[in-house]
Amino acid sequence: MARKRAAGKSKGSTTKANGTAKGTKYVYLFGAKTDGNGTMKPLLGGKGANLAEMCRIGLPVPPGFTMTTEVCTYYYQHKRTYPPALRPQMETGLAAIERKTGKKFGDLKNPLLVSVRSGARDSMPGMMDTILNLGLNDQTVEALARKTSNARFAWDCYRRFIQMYGDVVLGVQKGAGEDHEPFETVIEGLKHERYHQDIEDTKLTVDDLKELVARFKRLVKERAGRDFPASPWDQLMGAVGAVFGSWMNDRAIVYRRKYNIPTEWGTAVNVQAMVYGNTGEKSGSGVAFTRNPANGAKEFYGEFLINAQGEDVVAGVRTPEPVSQLKNHLPKAYQELERIRQTLEKHFKDVQDFEFTIEDGIVYMLQTRNGKRTAMAALKFSIDMHKEKLIDWKTAVMRNPADQFEQLLAPVFDTAEVVKAKVIATGLPAGPGAASGQIYLNADRAVGAAEKGQPVLLVRLETSPEDLRGMIAAEGILTARGGVSSHAALVARQMGKVCVCGASALDVDYQARTVSVDGQAFKEGDWMSIDGTSGKVFAGRVKTAPSEIVAGLINDDETAKKTEKFKNFQQLMKWCDQATRMGVRTNADTPEQALNAIAFGASGIGLTRTEHMFFEGDRIDAMREMILAETLEARKAALAKLLPYQRDDFAGIFRALNGFPATIRFLDPPLHEFLPQTDEQQKDLSKKLGLPVNVIHSRVAQLHEFNPMLGFRGCRLGIGYPEISAMQARAVFEAAAIVQKEGIKVRPEIMIPLVGFKKELDLQLEVVHQAAREVQQEQRVKLTYSVGTMIEIPRGALMADEIAQSAEFFSFGTNDLTQTALGMSRDDSGSFLPQYAELEIIKKNPFATIDVTGVGQLVDIGVKRGRATRKDLKIGICGEHGGDPDSIRFFEQVGLDYVSASPFRVPVARLAAAQAALVK
Ligand code: ADP
Ligand code: MG
Ligand code: MG
DSSP states (O other): OHHHHHHHHHTTOOSSOOOSTTTOOOEEEESSSOOOOTTOHHHHHHHHHHHHHHHHTTOOOOOEEEEOHHHHHHHHHTTSOOOTTHHHHHHHHHHHHHHHHTOEETOSSSEEOEEEEEEESSOOTTTSOOEEEETOOTTHHHHHHHHHTOHHHHHHHHHHHHHHHHHHTTOOOOOTTOSSOHHHHHHHHHHHHHHSSOOOGGGOOHHHHHHHHHHHHHHHHHHHSSOOOOOHHHHHHHHHHHHHHHTTSHHHHHHHHHHTOOGGGOEEEEEEEOOOSOSSTTOEEEEEESSOTTTOOSSOEEEEEESOOHHHHHHTSSOOEEGGGHHHHOHHHHHHHHHHHHHHHHHHOSOEEEEEEEETTEEEEEEEEEOOOOHHHHHHHHHHHHHTTSSOHHHHHHTSOGGGGGGGGSOEEOHHHHHHSOEEEEOEEEEOSEEEEEEESSHHHHHHHHHTTOOEEEEESSOOGGGHHHHHHOSEEEESSOOTTSHHHHHHHHHTOEEEEOOTTOEEETTTTEEEETTEEEETTOEEEEETTTOEEEESOOOEEOOHHHHHHTSOOHHHHTSHHHHHHHHHHHHHHHHOOSEEEEEOSSHHHHHHHHHTTOOSEEEEEGGGGGSSTTHHHHHHHHHHOOSHHHHHHHHHHHHHHHHHHHHHHHHHHTTOEEEEEOOOSOGGGGSOOSHHHHHHHHHHHTOOHHHHHHHHHHHOOSOGGGSSOTHHHHHHOHHHHHHHHHHHHHHHHHHHHTTOOOEEEEEEOSOOSHHHHHHHHHHHHHHHHHHHHHHTOOOOOEEEEEEOSHHHHHTHHHHTTTOSEEEEOHHHHHHHHHTOOGGGGGGTHHHHHHTTSSSSOTTTSOOTTTHHHHHHHHHHHHHHHSTTOEEEEOSGGGGOHHHHHHHHHTTOSEEEEOGGGHHHHHHHHHHHHHHO
């Protein structure tokens, strides 16, 4: 009864509003009849939604059903139990699969086997394990053997099933002190017992497989303390529980944290009729991309294994063949896959990453999703697909992930150096770029070395999700086994790591912690280099050279400019300019930095920190003399020494900017930062300045503050010592006069830091305007300049209406604004922020990505109140957040005029600003 009702109800309700528990639709069919579609990823997970979508466009998908993410939510809200309506809906779903396939679950004539597959909204590679061949027991295995007249195949399925189920559901896994998976140890033992050597799994006979099944069951009994479940329904419910349970396992949590996936999303579970890639030589399994996801080339890319189930391909146990080879083995199936490749791209209008199985020559589709790609491939895909008229230019802009974009500027090996380097092995190019580092063979040691500041290459036989931390820490990843769709390759591509896979010449010895090749042994800590674009592995350290984009833009290298990568980049940037509303400026303290930023497309400086200029050469001595001065006269004398330095620096910057505006921030940090702190340094200074050591010592002590971040700094310095601001203003205007006389337009914007009260700004304004008047008179020039303020403490944002009466522009200093709004020192947050992230108190590091809901309100208030007073108030942002794509999206929304980022982040900011404008 209940069964019928659930099935009847299921028809209409395809949306999220699923009503009361009783009427809720938890199970969505695909294949037999298709309830869902590709837009339903939040409910059906990425895998389930796209399986439904593939059914809808007529691709061959084995029938199945998806249990929604709402079941997962329910499961965790109800002490890991299921909604009562679930079981009857599952029974209905299974019945539909049975009808479609003509097989029956647990049947003794023609048994239906299923796979149980997890599927979160976003794919989480390797995080949750799939169980294949579920439904087998001592009776159904015989039935399967009879039905297919292929006992070898049936028993191969059975041993695979016990192995996977034992591992994933029953927890029979590698223990501490074990080097291998216990099931693999059993297999190896049997091979040596019977054949005295390692043979391929495909060579195992029926009798071998039967013996393995028996031994596997004993192993399960021993380790799990119970018999392997024989009832197919018990097996099914156990597997479903394991998938939902895995949403909270450590690996999944680490992954979610890294990619900011909310825990609430939950995972769906897919149950799907098995198709068999392991029935013999006319069968196989594979993974493919519609185009090359490493370099972007328009070619069918991927790999397959004959006579194998899908897990074999990704696990890296056997090394697969490139998909182009399938032509020779199974030409018909290859043609069909080519057809599918076209269909997928035409329909999804994006590069697809798909999984397939061939059963006796017939192709089945098991998964498709938008393929993860390197920044280089993303760029080429977007430009090519626009040329092919698959997408418009706006979509092309959106297709380039802004947070990966900096990869394009990453170094490549220096061409002169690389020809001299010794190639020791070649593997598959799986993540482009050049990396040089000291090798480590395990994740923990790799992390340890990276924490000490060493560049690290993680070298593994093959990687698994446990290696994730090590992969994050490493500059590059090198494996001896596995192909381009192995775990290592997948994760590397996503993280933008340089990666070479399957360099089979390498002999990786975990025990001895060595990598040997051709009789040469490399120990942990030795240098190696890898080229993730060609797949080459080099001994030692190889010098790197700038990417073609950097070479073309900054070094004006003509050869670089002719490369496709360079041209594609320029095309994309042109589109970005068409889309963008906000300007992109740069944070630069030197003419060189300014020139680089302009080459990358910056339209001015958003922040010049003048204090950086006080540290070079002997300037620091004059600076110290100024700070130590006890009288106004003495201070002015010291300042007079600093003036020419500052003037020259500003002149250099104005020339570099060639007419673009420069926001110049006056002295900001607490003075003690400039003074020598150790006895030794103080003695040194005493000699240089001819001052007694004790004077220096007591002045340093006097300047000591309990909380310098909130102390005598920012405009408070300029108010306490107006002569400092006067000197800085004079330096700016004298430089402006000089450069203007050279015929170059100059646009200084003087920025007073840390203002919370209008009066603070007014006092500084007087000093600045006074200097401007004097210089203009002395030099007989007319200068165009403006004076504004940095909004970086909450009071400044709240009082923005009043402050805007005096300020001609605002620039949000979001670093300090975050520190002061959160009451959290950036430099001290390391001791508790990691735990905050773990507990999800804070979703993202607020110093990297602006805390939109909290600090964001202050920005919003500052903008609104400031513009209420001064309608055309120019507002920018110059914190670290100016180069962060998520933050940039927010700044677009609140209507800032520009963001400012460090020179090498300028392209990222341009792309992010364009995307923000397009999605608005
Ligand atoms: P992952 O998310 O780790 O890729 P999948 O659920 O996609 O896990 O399963 C991994 C592989 O298992 C698939 O690529 C496919 O080869 C195989 N597989 C899954 N379901 C089936 C099925 N119904 N029939 C045959 N093979 C399957
Ligand atoms: Mg998959
Ligand atoms: Mg500040």
